[in-house]
Amino acid sequence: MKLYFIPFACSLATRIAINEAELDAEFVQVTPGQPLPDGRDFASVSPMGYVPAMEAGAVTLSEGPAVLTYIADLAAEGVLAPAPYTAERYELTKWLNFISTEIHKAVFAPLMTGRSNEGAREWAKGQADKRFGLLSAHLDGRQFLLDQFSVADAYLLAVLNWCEFAGIDIAQWPVLKDWRAAMRQRPSVAAAMATEMPLREAA
Ligand SMILES: N[C@@H](CCC(=O)N[C@@H](CS)C(=O)NCC(=O)O)C(=O)O
Numbered sequence: 028m029k030l031y032f033i034p035f036a037c038s039l040a041t042r043i044a045i046n047e048a049e050l051d052a053e054f055v056q057v058t059p060g061q062p063l064p065d066g067r068d069f070a071s072v073s074p075m076g077y078v079p080a081m082e083a084g085a086v087t088l089s090e091g092p093a094v095l096t097y098i099a100d101l102a103a104e105g106v107l108a109p110a111p112y113t114a115e116r117y118e119l120t121k122w123l124n125f126i127s128t129e130i131h132k133a134v135f136a137p138l139m140t141g142r143s144n145e146g147a148r149e150w151a152k153g154q155a156d157k158r159f160g161l162l163s164a165h166l167d168g169r170q171f172l173l174d175q176f177s178v179a180d181a182y183l184l185a186v187l188n189w190c191e192f193a194g195i196d197i198a199q200w201p202v203l204k205d206w207r208a209a210m211r212q213r214p215s216v217a218a219a220m221a222t223e224m225p226l227r228e229a230a
Pocket residue numbers: 033036037038059076077078079089090091092127
């Protein structure tokens with residue numbers, strides 16, 4: 028399996044998942060606007076030009092929640108996702124969708140593009156209040172979004188890593204600040220961040 032990533036982008040969640048489940052994967056670094064190391068256009072893998080994306084035999088997938096669910100299904104049951112057809116499995120889908128649409132795109136995307144303006148930034152920060160508040164209330168007294176670690180935690184950690192860069196003071200939500208700090212101690216997360224930090228600095 029090949030996983031396409033940009034250091035410290037949302038694709039960090041896929042590296043965390045691979046580490047957590049001790050799966051084998053080849054990671055291919057994407058530089059936006061440049062061809063892949065093998066000369067192909069990245070759009071042939073991910074039509075939107077987005078990471079994460081993956082190739083595994085005949086399967087080519089983009090969109091983080093789909094890629095993360097694919098990886099979770101390769102892992103031993105319960106390591107990255109609850110068993111299919113259980114109520115918890117649909118909770119996982121709920122959280123992946125929430126993180127993708129309500130946090131990643133609604134809050135962070137307008138704050139992290141150089142093509143935003145003050146109005147868009149204000150709007151995004153306003154969006155953060157309700158969404159981070161909801162996450163904070165849910166995680167209060169919990170270790171994970173579900174009853175056990177899942178790919179949703181990996182995705183949430185990847186996006187919460189952007190707070191400082193996006194100008195969001197995570198200290199406004201002490202539960203989220205502590206959750207992020209604890210998650211960064213998890214060996215799969217610490218190893219993923221240690222692998223990508225020098226790549227990010229060099230990029
Ligand atoms: N809807 C996509 C969004 C992924 C996305 O926004 N990826 C960003 C990094 S976090 C990206 O690849 N940006 C590169 C670019 O815009 O050129 C998903 O859920 O995977």
